[in-house]
Amino acid sequence: xxxxxxxxxxxxxxxxxxxxxxxxxxxxxxxxxxxxxxxxxxxxxxxxxxxxxxxxxxxxxxxxxxxxxxxxxxxxxxxxxxxxxxxxxxxxxxxxxxxxxxxxxxxxxxxxxxxxxxxxxxxxxxxxxxxxxxxxxxxxxxxxxxxxxxxxxxxxxxxxxxxxxxxxxxxxxxxxxxxxxxxxxxxxxxxxxxxxxxxxxxxxxxxxxxxxxxxxxxxxxxxxxxxxxxxxxxxxxxxxxxxxxxxxxxxxxxxxxxxxxxxxxxxxxxxxxxxxxxxxxxxxxxxxxxxxxxxxxxxxxxxxxxxx
Amino acid sequence: xxxxxxxxxxxxxxxxxxxxxxxxxxxxxxxxxxxxxxxxxxxxxxxxxxxxxxxxxxxxxxxxxxxxxxxxxxxxxxxxxxxxxxxxxxxxxxxxxxxxxxxxxxxxxxxxxxxxxxxxxxxxxxxxxxxxxxxxxxxxxxxxxxxxxxxxxxxxxxxxxxxxxxxxxxxxxxxxxxxxxxxxxxxxxxxxxxxxxxxxxxxxxxxxxxxxxxxxxxxxxxxxxxxxxxxxxxxxxxxxxxxxxxxxxxxxxxxxxxxxxxxxxxxxxxxxxxxxxxxxxxxxxxxxxxxxxxxxxxxxxxxxxxxx
Numbered sequence: 001x002x003x004x005x006x007x008x009x010x011x012x013x014x015x016x017x018x019x020x021x022x023x024x025x026x027x028x029x030x031x032x033x034x035x036x037x038x039x040x041x042x043x044x045x046x047x048x049x050x051x052x053x054x055x056x057x058x059x060x061x062x063x064x065x066x067x068x069x070x071x072x073x074x075x076x077x078x079x080x081x082x083x084x085x086x087x088x089x090x091x092x093x094x095x096x097x098x099x100x101x102x103x104x105x106x107x108x109x110x111x112x113x114x115x116x117x118x119x120x121x122x123x124x125x126x127x128x129x130x131x132x133x134x135x136x137x138x139x140x141x142x143x144x145x146x147x148x149x150x151x152x153x154x155x156x157x158x159x160x161x162x163x164x165x166x167x168x169x170x171x172x173x174x175x176x177x178x179x180x181x182x183x184x185x186x187x188x189x190x191x192x193x194x195x196x197x198x199x200x201x202x203x204x205x206x207x208x209x210x211x212x213x214x215x216x217x218x219x220x221x222x223x224x225x226x227x228x229x230x231x232x233x234x235x236x237x238x239x240x241x242x243x244x245x246x247x248x249x250x251x252x253x254x255x256x257x258x259x260x261x262x263x264x265x266x267x268x269x270x271x272x273x274x275x276x277x278x279x280x281x282x283x284x285x286x287x288x289x290x291x292x293x294x295x296x297x298x299x300x301x302x303x304x305x306x307x308x
Numbered sequence: 309x310x311x312x313x314x315x316x317x318x319x320x321x322x323x324x325x326x327x328x329x330x331x332x333x334x335x336x337x338x339x340x341x342x343x344x345x346x347x348x349x350x351x352x353x354x355x356x357x358x359x360x361x362x363x364x365x366x367x368x369x370x371x372x373x374x375x376x377x378x379x380x381x382x383x384x385x386x387x388x389x390x391x392x393x394x395x396x397x398x399x400x401x402x403x404x405x406x407x408x409x410x411x412x413x414x415x416x417x418x419x420x421x422x423x424x425x426x427x428x429x430x431x432x433x434x435x436x437x438x439x440x441x442x443x444x445x446x447x448x449x450x451x452x453x454x455x456x457x458x459x460x461x462x463x464x465x466x467x468x469x470x471x472x473x474x475x476x477x478x479x480x481x482x483x484x485x486x487x488x489x490x491x492x493x494x495x496x497x498x499x500x501x502x503x504x505x506x507x508x509x510x511x512x513x514x515x516x517x518x519x520x521x522x523x524x525x526x527x528x529x530x531x532x533x534x535x536x537x538x539x540x541x542x543x544x545x546x547x548x549x550x551x552x553x554x555x556x557x558x559x560x561x562x563x564x565x566x567x568x569x570x571x572x573x574x575x576x577x578x579x580x581x582x583x584x585x586x587x588x589x590x591x592x593x594x595x596x597x598x599x600x601x602x603x604x605x606x607x608x609x610x611x612x613x614x615x616x
Contacts, residue, residue, distance in 0.1 A: 190500050199507045207469065
């Protein structure tokens with residue numbers, strides 16, 4: 001039986017001024033998935049974690065991705081073991097890791113027959129199940145690693161950006177922010193002058209990534225449209241942000257639609273100082289939290305082992 | 309007497325999706341300015357063209373720039389001859405050429421004492437006189453050449469982008485579009501979904517410039533916010549744009565606040581085919597016009613000769 005084991009990483013989407021268009025992969029945390037090619041055109045799911053996610057493939061993010069692949073050709077199926085480490089609802093791409101991991105694993109088992117864009121298309125079925133919307137700003141960096149620009153979804157236009165060697169600190173305060181709530185509180189209209197500021201910043205941020213210019217990245221990490229609205233859903237956000245920048249972070253913001261908050265730093269020492277700040281703030285506020293000190297993951301989904 | 313003769317080029321601001329933040333310099337047309345350092349703290353202006361621009365330095369774009377430089381140190385003045393070839397009101401940076409040319413010439417005469425940002429600051433006084441607003445998206449590329457990203461005006465943050473070897477075709481239909489009208493018809497609010505599309509495109513365009521990726525530049529040359537509103541002020545705009553792209557142009561749009569329209573092409577042959585299309589359309593509509601087939605100017609203001 002053809003079998004593959006992969007690591008599928010967490011991701012940060014809505015990268016500050018890059019709402020809906022910019023995401024990056026993290027080296028940690030990551031899910032482990034074992035996928036086996038089987039003869040029957042079905043998907044069998046075993047959870048190897050304690051998140052109690054649905055094992056009905058139609059209701060499981062990885063399941064719907066694999067079903068959409070089977071739909072193209074009814075002669076095979078998949079058996080899947082998922083060991084999730086990226087907590088669902090954390091805002092660091094838990095559903096994308098399942099969806100992208102399933103697509104990459106299936107592609108490998110089938111002899112690498114799909115392009116990256118095709119894998120993204122399959123994986124977006126999982127995002128649709130999880131959040132009601134097909135979006136690729138977690139999926140694309142999860143598959144390819146680094147920083148991905150999603151210029152457009154219809155038609156799909158993904159541009160990989162070279163990513164600098166930055167360190168990332170993430171704090172996941174253990175509160176629930178529903179993606180649907182986070183989306184509903186956004187205003188449908190924005191001021192033109194704010195939009196101009198935002199596209200100046202996104203142009204600066206992308207240039208900073210491509211030129212590996214840390215100062216420019218830092219100056220451009222500003223979101224005048226989404227963050228002022230959404231950050232009210234995250235207790236301690238403003239304080240965390242101010243103090244992390246005082247501790248040396250280049251900048252950061254809400255990861256995805258929250259509640260996780262991420263900060264970029266130019267070295268590990270700073271990233272750890274930033275972590276200490278985050279711990280201080282949430283300990284004092286009295287909200288449980290998890291932190292990660294990691295780097296931008298340049299590989300995306302990785303194959304741990306395969307028997308083909 | 310210290311004297312300098314410079315060429316100051318035309319520029320395209322509001323580069324499609326880069327409204328207010330992205331501009332580029334053109335190799336043609338350009339103004340010629342002769343600037344002499346004099347002992348008296350005053351500005352004396354002689355026009356060597358037929359545009360009848362004011363010779364009162366307080367009312368002249370180059371004049372106010374030089375006055376603002378004199379203000380810093382009252383021990384010198386400038387005598388200035390302007391031979392304008394960039395038609396005022398054309399939308400290809402006529403006032404910026406005067407303002408930037410004056411600042412660069414003065415800086416040279418004074419022994420290169422100013423940084424580029426300082427020259428931009430002085431030159432923006434000229435833009436303020438011309439349009440009521442300090443903006444740098446013509447000034448910056450005029451001074452430095454190539455494509456300039458103005459991430460922010462307050463504080464000034466100019467990022468030079470590497471510019472690909474593209475050819476530019478410009479048509480200037482001989483109608484008047486007042487900058488103030490062009491600004492007033494813009495809506496103060498825009499849809500968030502359009503703003504997201506715009507910042508996806510600006511991120512794509514900047515990436516395309518930095519990676520010299522013509523296809524990406526072409527896909528990203530789309531403005532869903534400003535152009536749909538302003539293009540109604542330019543007869544024939546939609547037809548010109550569609551037919552120029554059919555003729556092979558990568559894309560383009562309104563130059564500045566119009567009425568000029570520019571198109572980018574990957575080679576001179578295409579740029580000339582695009583010019584033929586522009587001529588056809590405006591000849592048929594019955595509007596007088598001027599066209600230019602040129603390239604992105606990588607040098608900015610150039611010194612033709614100097615006696616120092």
